Amino acid sequence: MNDIASRVLKGDPQSVARLITLAENNSPEAIGAMKDIHLHTGDAHVIGITGVMGSGKSTLICELTREYRKQGLEVGIIAIDPTSPFSGGALLGDRIRMMEFATDNGVFIRSMGTRGMLGGLTTAVYDVVEILDAAGMDIVMVETVGVGQAEVDVIKIADTTIVVLVPGLGDSIQMIKAGVMEIADIYVVNKADRSGVEQTLAEVESLVDIACTNRDRKTPVLTTISKESKGVVELIDEIDKHKKYLKKSKMFEVQRRKRYEAELVEIIRKRLMNFIFDESKFKGKIESLIDQISNKELDPYTAADEILGKILR
Amino acid sequence: MKRKIRVLIAKPGLDGHDRGAKIVARALRDAGMEVVYTGLHQTAEMIVKTAVQEDVDVIGLSLLSGAHMTLFMDVTRLLKGKDMEDVLVVGGGVIPEEDIPALKKAGIAGVFGPGTRIEDIVEFIRKNVKR
Numbered sequence: 001m002n003d004i005a006s007r008v009l010k011g012d013p014q015s016v017a018r019l020i021t022l023a024e025n026n027s028p029e030a031i032g033a034m035k036d037i038h039l040h041t042g043d044a045h046v047i048g049i050t051g052v053m054g055s056g057k058s059t060l061i062c063e064l065t066r067e068y069r070k071q072g073l074e075v076g077i078i079a080i081d082p083t084s085p086f087s088g089g090a091l092l093g094d095r096i097r098m099m100e101f102a103t104d105n106g107v108f109i110r111s112m113g114t115r116g117m118l119g120g121l122t123t124a125v126y127d128v129v130e131i132l133d134a135a136g137m138d139i140v141m142v143e144t145v146g147v148g149q150a151e152v153d154v155i156k157i158a159d160t161t162i163v164v165l166v167p168g169l170g171d172s173i174q175m176i177k178a179g180v181m182e183i184a185d186i187y188v189v190n191k192a193d194r195s196g197v198e199q200t201l202a203e204v205e206s207l208v209d210i211a212c213t214n215r216d217r218k219t220p221v222l223t224t225i226s227k228e229s230k231g232v233v234e235l236i237d238e239i240d241k242h243k244k245y246l247k248k249s250k251m252f253e254v255q256r257r258k259r260y261e262a263e264l265v266e267i268i269r270k271r272l273m274n275f276i277f278d279e280s281k282f283k284g285k286i287e288s289l290i291d292q293i294s295n296k297e298l299d300p301y302t303a304a305d306e307i308l309g310k311i312l313r
Numbered sequence: 314m315k316r317k318i319r320v321l322i323a324k325p326g327l328d329g330h331d332r333g334a335k336i337v338a339r340a341l342r343d344a345g346m347e348v349v350y351t352g353l354h355q356t357a358e359m360i361v362k363t364a365v366q367e368d369v370d371v372i373g374l375s376l377l378s379g380a381h382m383t384l385f386m387d388v389t390r391l392l393k394g395k396d397m398e399d400v401l402v403v404g405g406g407v408i409p410e411e412d413i414p415a416l417k418k419a420g421i422a423g424v425f426g427p428g429t430r431i432e433d434i435v436e437f438i439r440k441n442v443k444r
Binding site: 013014016017018020021025083084086087088089090091092093095096099102103108109110111113 | 317338343345348358362366368395
């Protein structure tokens with residue numbers, strides 16, 4: 001077995017961190033290790049947490065983590081923040097709310113930039129979930145970037161998806177019915193000490209009543225006040241119930257299969273893109289094609305044929 | 314794909330003056346780096362453990378309380394214990410001139426006081442990053 005893979009399986013934090021970096025940088029070294037660890041994955045329950053920016057996702061994750069630690073469970077957290085489209089840099093600040101676990105050996109937190117992905121996740125997120133799972137984490141939480149309406153990729157990776165809302169969204173809830181408002185396994189109205197909470201709660205509940213097509217399970221709507229730790233135990237309880245529901249209804253296998261499908265597509269996409277855009281033989285070619293398109297000597301479709309024709313022989 | 318430089322910006326100790334740290338964090342972001350910011354009141358243990366998990370190439374410490382000799386050196390000592398001497402450590406804040414040689418000896422590769430040009434910090438990191 002690959003050296004770094006065997007250390008990851010033992011839960012060595014430095015090796016876990018390094019393998020995440022290698023995977024994130026599409027390093028060839030990561031591929032061998034990822035192949036080795038796959039057999040040892042699948043046990044962690046993956047919780048996706050999404051919601052608009054400032055809805056309190058990070059603080060809620062902190063609260064959930066504290067409860068899971070009381071139960072003796074080990075927790076991995078992937079906290080995603082946006083990468084700048086201009087500089088390629090990122091300010092990763094989710095950790096600020098989670099610093100109480102900074103010296104807890106049972107919690108591993110990794111901050112990641114989106115690096116060009118648009119669905120609320122980051123391209124290496126499938127790898128990182130597998131790595132944390134293989135390292136023995138019982139729970140892996142994936143915090144998406146602050147989302148708008150259509151960043152729904154989190155459902156591809158999460159066993160349980162939590163959509164975090166805050167009071168005062170009011171009418172906008174109506175507008176975001178499709179997209180983010182469809183994906184929740186559990187809705188949480190956070191910051192429930194704020195005014196307008198009854199209205200938001202009523203609107204989400206009516207949405208659930210209308211939209212719910214599943215007769216076996218109605219999507220629960222909870223309220224929390226993260227900063228006062230209120231509603232967190234109840235949320236954990238609902239997550240457990242959802243996990244049991246998945247197992248009982250065989251939806252678990254269906255969802256996991258979808259995750260592996262998304263992961264496979266992502267790996268192929270990444271390797272193809274790297275092949276086309278990083279290989280030196282195409283680099284100059286693409287530049288010259290863009291010039292030709294700009295000068296109206298060529299249309300974009302013909303230009304694409306020129307590149308793809310070389311690959312899809 | 315080009316490897317991104319990952320930086321941890323941390324505030325050890327008890328002072329609450331984080332404007333400098335935030336400005337540097339933002340500037341490094343604009344220079345294309347991934348910057349993890351931890352917030353205030355960090356112990357050396359917290360900083361090094363965060364650096365392990367985040368697998369950063371650079372740690373930037375900002376301190377204005379006067380405890381830099383102890384806290385900066387705690388960080389480099391703990392890094393040494395984890396075989397992480399290849400992490401570039403730089404410091405900033407109100408650091409008296411006469412303390413700088415001892416800090417450099419202890420592994421703080423660059424010390425940037427008030428009035429430092431942001432471009433100089435970016436350039437220093439790009440030139441000296443060891444990983």
